[in-house]
Amino acid sequence: MPTTSGSLRKFSSSLESQSVGITPVVASVHDHGSRIEVRAKNWPNSLHIPHVWLRDHCRCAQCYDPKTFQCNFDVATMPLNIRPSKIALLQDELHLTWPDGHESRYTLQFLWHHSHGGHTSHARDTRVAWSAKTFPPLHQISVPESTISGPGLRKVFTLLEQYGVALITEVSPDLDSTIAVSNHIGPTLKTFYGDTWVVRANGERADAAYTRVALGAHTDGTYFTQAPRVQVFHMVEAAPEGGETLLVDGLRVAQVMQTKHPDAYDFFSTHAIPGQYIGDGQQQYALLKTFIHHPVTGAFQQFRYNLYDRAPLSTLSVGAVEQYYRHLQTLASVVTDQDAGVWLKLQPGSVLFVDNWRVLHGRAAFSGPRCFLGCYISNDDYISTLRTVMQLNVMK
Known part of the structure; x- marks a missing residue:
């Protein structure tokens, strides 16, 4: 029977030890009126879980289709003052009976992983910021593209999550092999560049990447409303002189800016800056903040930085424009600091995966021929594969 307002019911149960993120040994449940x-x-x-949340999250076959993982419960007509008529804690499950007789069961593991204040609130950030001095040796995963799976694939995701980069070697120098390796991380993202691309110094595109000049550290796709999450570089012909790859950790840049230049960090976290791509029959344009944060946790999530693809600055007030250029020079000095960048000489057969939401890339000028194959992977597809391979159940 429901309790009157202000009253309290308590139930206790001994639980078998099991993995639920943090394993409960003894549990109790209290009814606090509306939660x-x-x-x-x-x-x-x-x-603290509201009754309405519990009713909506019933996972019985009637309320939730176990085949399609879609909700069948009519939440739009649910009484907002609904309360369970019976509450029981049996072993590792919370059992509720609702006024209409419907019964719901929730494992403590489910409640911990999906309700507010549980696993998501305590999830540990595994990212490791790095500089030129602290950049870890790249673990070269020498796995044929057709057999990368299991521990090898988990290692790739672990490195991408921790450091934003991962390297696979001994890959055949052709587009089919590029696609085969990339598809283990996620399907290739089709843009106006195509599903995949071949980059040579032939001026084929309206992009400085198709020349021999040096490129400063930047992220790709600042002219897209959702920049590609992973960029894939498959070196097939290294330049005889120059052409080294530059990597800069945007997580470290964000940390330095937040600590040493908080006004600049706040500016780029609150003001949207336009980016553009004009050429090849395209007029791409996006207006987003430079530092983007997780909508729930507030943690740094994405760094959008490309001095080449800046659009006319028509979106800021006169005062904000003056702040922008002052803060931009501060930000650029952190990005180009000699202690920030790592230089790599990629060899033919090497495939470098870069988290484009975090790690900036560039290159040294070069002479002679140089060719690499590449593609993008979207954030949605990357996160989907990450959660599947790593068996994650947290917000990303």
Whole structure:
């Protein structure tokens, strides 16, 4: 029976030890009128879960299709003052009976992973910021593109998540092999460049990448509303002189800016800056902030930085324009600091995966022929594969 307002019901249960992120040993549940509090001895905090959330998140076959993973419960007509008529904690499951007789069951693992204050709030940030001095040796994963799976694939994702870069070697120098390796991370993203591309110094595109000049550190796709998440560089012919690849950690840039130049960091976190691509029959344009943060946690999520693809600055007030150029020079000095960049000489057969939302890339000027194959992978596809391969159940 429901309790009257202000009253409290408590249920306790001993639980078998099992992995739920933080394993509960002894748990209890309290009914607080419009919500339920679930406590477990080894959890860092209790969970306060509204009754409406619990009714909506019933995972029985009637309310939630186990084949399509889609919700069938009519949340639009759910009584907003709904309360369970019965509450029980049995082993590792919370059992609720609703006024209409419907029964719902929730494992503590499910509640910890999906309700506010649980696993997501305590998820550890595994990213490791690096500089030229602290950049870890690239673990060369020598796996044929047709057999990269299991531990090898998990290693690639681990490196991408920690450092924003991963390297696979001994890949055949052709587009089919580029696609085969990339598809293990996610399907190639089709843009106006195509599904894949071949970059030579032939001026084929209206882009400085198709020349022999040096390119400063930048991220790609600042003229897209969603920049590509992963960029793939497959070196097939290294330049005889020059052409080294430059990498700069945008996470470290963000940390330095936030710590040493907070006004500039705040400016680029709150003011949208336009980017553009004009050429090849395209007029791409996007207006977004330079530093983008997670909408829930507020953690740094993306760095959009490309001095080549800046659009006319028509979106800022006169005062903001003056701030922009002052702060931009500060930001550029952090990006180009000699301690920030790492230089790599990629060899033929090497495939470099770069998290384009985090790591900036550039190159040294070169002479002679140089050719690499490449493609993009979208954020949605990258995150989907990451969650599947790493068996994750957290917001990204």
